[in-house]
Amino acid sequence: MQAEKQKLPDEDELVLCTVTKIQMNSVFVHLDEYGCGGMIHISEISPGRIRNIREHVKEGTKIVCKVLRVNKERGHIDLSLRRVTQSERRQKSEELKLGQKAKKIIELIAAQLKKDKNQLEEMLAAAAAKKYRSLHLFFKAIAAKEVSATNLQLPQDVAAAVDELVAVRMKPAEAVVKRRFILQSYEPGGVEDIKHALMKAKQLHSATSILYEGAGRYKATITGPEYKGVEKLMQQVTDIISKEIIRKNGRVEVLKE
Numbered sequence: 001m002q003a004e005k006q007k008l009p010d011e012d013e014l015v016l017c018t019v020t021k022i023q024m025n026s027v028f029v030h031l032d033e034y035g036c037g038g039m040i041h042i043s044e045i046s047p048g049r050i051r052n053i054r055e056h057v058k059e060g061t062k063i064v065c066k067v068l069r070v071n072k073e074r075g076h077i078d079l080s081l082r083r084v085t086q087s088e089r090r091q092k093s094e095e096l097k098l099g100q101k102a103k104k105i106i107e108l109i110a111a112q113l114k115k116d117k118n119q120l121e122e123m124l125a126a127a128a129a130k131k132y133r134s135l136h137l138f139f140k141a142i143a144a145k146e147v148s149a150t151n152l153q154l155p156q157d158v159a160a161a162v163d164e165l166v167a168v169r170m171k172p173a174e175a176v177v178k179r180r181f182i183l184q185s186y187e188p189g190g191v192e193d194i195k196h197a198l199m200k201a202k203q204l205h206s207a208t209s210i211l212y213e214g215a216g217r218y219k220a221t222i223t224g225p226e227y228k229g230v231e232k233l234m235q236q237v238t239d240i241i242s243k244e245i246i247r248k249n250g251r252v253e254v255l256k257e
Contacts, residue, residue, distance in 0.1 A: 008077065009034055013067045014084065014092045019059050027057055029065065029079065038077035040065065046082050057081070064092045090227060095136070098170070102136035105169050109161045124162070127152045143170035175227040177234045181218045181241060185250035197244035201237045208237060 009015050009031065017029035017038065027040040045056050057063065065079040066088070106124065110117040121135070128138035130152075141147045142163060149162035183194050198218065202208050209221045220237055224230040242252045 007034070008036065008070050008072060008075070009067045011067050011070055014088055014095075015065055015067060015079070016092065016096060017063050017065050017079065019057050019061050019063060022053055022057065022059055024053070027053060027081075029063070031077065032062075036075065036077065038065070038067075038079045040079045040081055044068070044078075044080035044082055064089045087228060087231075095134075098136040098140055099134070101170055102139050105139065105162075105165050108165055108169075109158070112161055113157055115158075120158070123154070123158070127154055139166045139170055142166045174223045174225060175230045176221065176223050177227070177230045179220045179234055179238060180213075180255040181220065181238075182216050182253040182255070183218060183241070183245055183250065184216050185245065185248060187249055190248070190250065193248040193250060194245065197241050197248075200244060201240045204236055204240065205233050208233070 015034070015038075016032045018032055019027060020030050020037070021028040025042045027042075027045065029038050029040065030036075031038055042050055042053060045053060050056065063081060064084050065081050066083045067077060068080050068083075069078040070076075106121050107117055109115070110120045113120075124138075125135050127149075128135050131147075132138040132141065138147075139162075142149060143166050149159040149166075150156075152159065154162070183197075185191070185193050187193060198210050201220070202210055205222060207223050211219050211221075213219055220234065220241075222230050222234050222237065224233070238254055242254070245252045
């Protein structure tokens with residue numbers, strides 16, 4: 001759901017691509033959201049030396065790339081695969097899912113109000129464009145109760161249907177981050193030292209859960225509305241546990257889920 005997008009993407013934008021052709025020193029792709037082609041040089045496929053590009057990408061697969069350069073006169077787009085972080089891939093994946101949900105919501109509203117789907121989409125996109133760069137971000141804000149469609153210059157029946165269906169179909173998803181710890185202490189009060197470290201970590205955030213799994217193993221879980229924030233909190237929890245256990249001459253091993 002990207003009705004507001006221009007003919008070509010902007011530099012540094014994340015784009016969903018389909019690999020169309022692989023050559024010795026480059027990969028050609030189709031930018032799915034823009035309907036045009038782009039190229040990834042071998043140096044932008046992966047860090048380090050690459051012996052065989054086909055070990056990293058395959059024709060027909062979907063990949064998330066970052067736009068490096070756009071030559072609007074020639075229509076050439078240079079892309080990078082290696083500069084896209086795991087967090088950015090997750091962000092783009094979430095954006096695409098929201099776009100699909102937004103499209104479905106528009107289809108349902110159009111059927112409910114007996115309106116033309118394309119005209120309805122254009123109407124909503126124009127209303128959202130005043131403040132949001134995409135329609136699905138506007139819907140996401142409605143779902144988070146940051147804004148209401150009734151605040152915009154929309155027909156009353158359309159605004160009411162948008163608020164109602166978005167609230168049902170786009171409930172904010174919670175991000176979940178987990179870590180497992182192996183904690184050992186050889187001091188006389190080692191058990192209490194471990195309990196103290198875990199209690200101090202739990203006090204950092206009310207959404208932190210720490211469970212004992214046996215044999216010195218513990219699992220920490222944090223939930224929240226946004227992945228980056230939850231990941232940052234988990235890193236703080238990890239740092240506190242590690243610092244407290246090591247300070248008491250203990251051993252810490254951290255295992256990611």
